[in-house]
Amino acid sequence: MDRELTARGAEIERASRASKTLSEANRSLIKAIDEKSFLQRMCEVTVAEGGYIAAWIGFARADRTVEIVATRTQLSDEIQRLASTIALRWDDTPLGQGAVGRAIRSGRPCILRLNTLDPAFEPWRSLLEGAGIRIAIALPLTIQDSVAGVLLIHAREADAFQPREVETLGELAADIGFGITGLRLKQRHREARRAIRQVSRYDPVTGTLSRSSFYRRFSQWVRRRRGQDRLLAVVVINVCQFGAVNVAFGYEQGDHILAEIGIRLQALTPEPLAVGRWGGAEFALLIEVAQHHALDDVVEILTQVLDLPVTTAQIELEPETCIGISVYPAHGEHVGQLLTRARAAMERARRLGTRYAVHEGTPEREAARHLQILTHLRTALDDNQLALHYQPKIDLASGRVTGLEALLRWQHPDWGNVRPDEFIPLTEQTRLIQPLTEWTLHRALHDREIMLQRGVDIPIAVNLSSGLLRNREIVRMVAQVLGLHASAGWLQLELTETAMMEDPERSLAILHELVAQGTPIHVDDFGAGYSSLGYLQRLPVDTIKIDRVLIQHIDRDARNAALTRAAVEFAHVLGLKVVAEGVETKAILQRLEVLGCDAAQGYFIARPMPRGDFLDWFEHHDGRFVPPEDST
Incomplete structure (x- = not known):
């Protein structure tokens, strides 16, 4: 016992x-x-x-x-x-x-x-x-x-x-x-x-700055140098025969050329304040200069490094480049404006067959053109010159069309097609953005009702301007258009990262009001803006749309694929759906599915098209996109 x-x-x-x-x-x-x-x-x-x-x-x-x-x-x-x-x-x-x-x-x-x-x-x-x-x-x-x-x-x-x-x-x-x-x-x-921060700061192919980082460098220089007798040259460089290189030798060799040029530009003496890649074969630089005639010295330094041959596929190639230059503050005070003018100068140099060109336009001429566009746009709202084109989004698992993005188009009777990137930024600087957005919401509702008559019940996403988040007018507009339609969930709202970050606290309050009305929020161009990841977790968003810069070459570049996977995993951790935009090949579409992306849109699937053309396309495909067997 x-x-x-x-x-x-x-x-x-x-x-x-x-x-x-x-x-x-x-x-x-x-x-x-x-x-x-x-x-x-x-x-x-x-x-x-x-x-x-x-x-x-x-x-x-x-x-x-x-x-x-x-x-x-x-x-x-x-x-x-x-x-x-x-x-x-x-x-x-x-x-x-x-x-x-x-x-x-x-x-x-x-x-x-x-x-x-x-x-x-x-x-x-x-x-x-x-x-x-x-x-x-x-x-x-x-x-x-x-x-x-x-x-x-x-x-x-x-x-x-x-x-x-x-x-x-x-x-x-x-x-x-x-x-x-x-x-x-x-x-x-x-x-x-860490991966998303890295890709938001640097271009994955060349290691040069991303667009948002480039913008920040410009703003930092302006704050530091304001009032001093220094100029800033904004330089845009285009590798002219880059498309032919991709066709002849493949994208991997094309990326090799871009990476080599990026290394050379970052190693310039004196060192540029910023070197960025603007997509494709276009680079942008910020170079501090003492006076205008010093631009000749800038061009000489650039041509010395750009004219050196690049070895690819065991062949030496001499890159053909065109250079355009604008100068702060003579040609503008905003980096976007200066880049647009430098790019226009670069195109002029290419047309004339010269190596480089400096912006020749005057602020007065630009202002006159802007005023003309805004005046005609007011008329366009009343004269049926505007239309919405629709680009489908597909579910990657099933191929079913699960959404549409509404894209604004303007066909002027005399000017012809006016590019959205020419007139929309101007409206965002004026009160005209409100009636333009209101027209877009009501036209999307009108087109939605016609689609329902054809048996097509798909949500429509409308893009919102950052200016609309500065007051509650957008809440009223959305409430009004939702009140005119019985079904819920048909309207989605897309905003860029940058738009939401301009005034985070005010944006957050308005976004919560919009979500409470039943409109899911999608973050557009994710990975190309200024977003704080901590702030993103606070946003009442439903979906992120990965910017095309993240998915470029994911079918053949392990680094791009890893960054895209990181963005997808981060979104899924937050309970968000992921749409990849700018899909242009079958290989990229298939790779996105492997990486866990939920949906996709892009030219490979379908280009934006008028409502009638979309309905015909939808019925022809029985509401489901299947990549052609022989597509690439």
């Missing part, structure tokens, strides 16, 4: 120690920062609080071995060295028949009692007995729904690991698996954030 009571008391004591171990481990789990220190702490708690001889944590590797990644002992270095010398496997070989291998394969705890004669334990019996170990238990660690490792605990008492103790230690192993899962997920979030 006394022996039975003593054994019972010992069992209760060990169960109590296991419970204490579990409690302390849970406290440590809450404080865990990184996986390595967390695993080491779990071993330390197991030995210190549970009174066990040693605790090891090992991971099952693809080669069927088990790697010990954390250990703790209360004995000499002998058992510590044992962790690095003992052979552990989890396959169905003799070295995989021990407690560790069995626990990983079965997903259940496995106890190794050294006083048994089980031949499966023979490879380790002498090693463990020599270290004073009489019993061991291997507890499977479940990480993201699959067994990925073990917690191996050694004890000196031959009768240890009775049912209550094993149950408690099983909870400990489950908590460790949960902790590893959480820490790895946090690490993936951090890596995704």
Whole structure:
């Protein structure tokens, strides 16, 4: 009887120690920062609080071995060295028949009692007995729904690991698996954030600045140099024969040329304030100069590096480039305006067959043109010159058309087609943006009702200007158009990152009001703007649209693919859907599906088209896009 009571008391004591171990481990789990220190702490708690001889944590590797990644002992270095010398496997070989291998394969705890004669334990019996170990238990660690490792605990008492103790230690192993899962997920979030920050600052092909970083450099220079007698040259460079290089040698060689030119431009002396790539084969630079006649020196320095041949596909090519220049503040005070004028000068140089050109227009001439456009646009609103074209978005898993983006078009009776990037930015600087947006919302509603008559029930996304987020007028406009239609969820609103970041707090309040009315918010051009990732998490958005700069060449560039995957994973962590825009090839479309993107739009799927043409296209395709077999 006394022996039975003593054994019972010992069992209760060990169960109590296991419970204490579990409690302390849970406290440590809450404080865990990184996986390595967390695993080491779990071993330390197991030995210190549970009174066990040693605790090891090992991971099952693809080669069927088990790697010990954390250990703790209360004995000499002998058992510590044992962790690095003992052979552990989890396959169905003799070295995989021990407690560790069995626990990983079965997903259940496995106890190794050294006083048994089980031949499966023979490879380790002498090693463990020599270290004073009489019993061991291997507890499977479940990480993201699959067994990925073990917690191996050694004890000196031959009768240890009775049912209550094993149950408690099983909870400990489950908590460790949960902790590893959480820490790895946090690490993936951090890596995704770093990748997105990287792509938001730099062009992935050339390593030059992204558009948003380029803009910031300009703003910083203006603030620092204001009032001083210094000028800033804004230079646009185009590699003229780049398209032919892609056709002749492939995109990989084309990217090689762009990367080489980017390296050369960043290594100029004196060093430019900024070098950026503007998509395709166009670069932009900011170069500080003392006076206008110093522009000749700038061009001479540029031509010296641009004229050097580039070796690609074992062939030396001499890049043909055209250069356009505008100057701050003589030709404008805003970076977008200066880039537009430098680009126009570059096009003029190409037409004239000269190497470079400097902007010749005057602010007065530009102002007159802008006033003319705004005056005619007021008339266009009343004279039926405006229209909406629709570009479909498809679900990548099924190919079904799941949405439409409404894009504004202006056909002037005398000027012909007026580009949206010519007139929309002007309206955003005036009160004309409000009636233009109101017209767009009502026309989208009108077209929606005609689509419903043809049996097409698809949400329509309308783009909003940043200026509309400065007051609540957009809330009224949306409420009005929604009140004219019975069905919910048909209207979606798209805003760029930059638009939402101009006045974050005011934007946030208005966005919440719009969402409350039943209009999902989509973030347009994600990855090309100024967004704060922390702020993005606060926005009541439903979907992000990845900018085309992120998905360029993802079918053949591992870096672009990794950045796109990071953006997709980051969005999914926040519970957002992901649409890729600017899809121009079958290979990119297929790669996006592999990377986990939800939907896509782009010229490969369909170009923007009038309502009637879209309905014909939709019916012809039975509402589903299937890439042609011979498409590229």
